[in-house]
Amino acid sequence: MATTSDYNLGKFTFPRGWFMIAEASELDAGPLPLRFFGKDFALFRGESGRVICMDAFCKHMGAHLAGGRSASIAAHGEQIDGDAIRCPYHGWRYNAEGQVDDIPGFDGPCPKAAKLDTYIVREVMGAIMMWHDPEGEPPHYEPPEIPEWTVRDYVNGAYDHLGVLEVHPQEILDNMADSNHLGPTHGSPPEYFENEFDEHVYIQRQGGFRREYNAFLSTYTWYTGPGLLLSRQAIGDIRGVEFIFHTPVDDGTTRVWHNNLFRVGTDNPGPEEVAAAKHMQSEVLAAFAQDFEIWSNKQPAFTIMGVPTERNFTLGRAWYRQFYNPRSEEAQIRKIATGKHVPSHKKPPYEIARELEPATR
Ligand code: FES
Ligand SMILES: [Fe+2]
Numbered sequence: 001m002a003t004t005s006d007y008n009l010g011k012f013t014f015p016r017g018w019f020m021i022a023e024a025s026e027l028d029a030g031p032l033p034l035r036f037f038g039k040d041f042a043l044f045r046g047e048s049g050r051v052i053c054m055d056a057f058c059k060h061m062g063a064h065l066a067g068g069r070s071a072s073i074a075a076h077g078e079q080i081d082g083d084a085i086r087c088p089y090h091g092w093r094y095n096a097e098g099q100v101d102d103i104p105g106f107d108g109p110c111p112k113a114a115k116l117d118t119y120i121v122r123e124v125m126g127a128i129m130m131w132h133d134p135e136g137e138p139p140h141y142e143p144p145e146i147p148e149w150t151v152r153d154y155v156n157g158a159y160d161h162l163g164v165l166e167v168h169p170q171e172i173l174d175n176m177a178d179s180n181h182l183g184p185t186h187g188s189p190p191e192y193f194e195n196e197f198d199e200h201v202y203i204q205r206q207g208g209f210r211r212e213y214n215a216f217l218s219t220y221t222w223y224t225g226p227g228l229l230l231s232r233q234a235i236g237d238i239r240g241v242e243f244i245f246h247t248p249v250d251d252g253t254t255r256v257w258h259n260n261l262f263r264v265g266t267d268n269p270g271p272e273e274v275a276a277a278k279h280m281q282s283e284v285l286a287a288f289a290q291d292f293e294i295w296s297n298k299q300p301a302f303t304i305m306g307v308p309t310e311r312n313f314t315l316g317r318a319w320y321r322q323f324y325n326p327r328s329e330e331a332q333i334r335k336i337a338t339g340k341h342v343p344s345h346k347k348p349p350y351e352i353a354r355e356l357e358p359a360t361r
Pocket of ligand 2: 175181185186291
């Protein structure tokens, strides 16, 4: 399996940033066991509605806090106690800060060392996002939240859960710079193509005639940090926003989610509009599946045998390295890619790409 060190990305195995770790609705069924960044976590919603994430394994005897759904206290809805969670094995209670504050059958005081690390999470656009930082620092930007998620004439999709891919996320990031796969893989060779790198944001503007749609497709796509891709797309009057969120599980494997918002042109979408949005989501997913199949079957590209018109790959990889190195080196690493870059054989962007740009990022 290809690992972070094979790609020579930097000092850390897993990158710094915001990452999707669950669909918010999954918490309705109770505490959720998760594995990301080579570690195990328990994620749950407290009675106040707050979402809490902590290390998975109980300090008492190592039970997984979210790994005992058949346990009596879980089955009887007694595991969540305020904004705290009780271990399903002997019922030790971990508060929202990860500290044990109640041990059944023992009057206390509870051992101070009975404490698990907790993690910063946000609930955004139907997803639970976690801030992952190898240096344990707080976030210096927020996860993206686009207005279309709450605008009524955009129909919200449920996430497509695409599972765990045996591919390092570097290979997925390469897609952003890859103007020359758009023809062979997706049937829409770009008439214009541009990348822009701005701090933790990586942008792609492109457009071309897509033979599957028999129409001109324009997209404005951007990563906010290393794991959250959004893409505004226009085909004639059709407007949509595609989501591709991906998170490292272990070194060299990646969990992937997909979603799509579709503008239905009415503030009162009925079953017909919802069906149209679902249909569009599956069409957009089919295009993503073209990439997915290639990734699932390819060899890792530790280096790329690029031709001179493919310089953007190198820039994209340089940008990605900022997340695998200490924050003190971030600004220096970013400088390599900062700015706009057009592969020499592609025309500069059309106006339509500008229309799709967010007012703020
Ligand atoms: S293992 Fe968790 S309370 Fe005993
Ligand atoms: Fe692609």
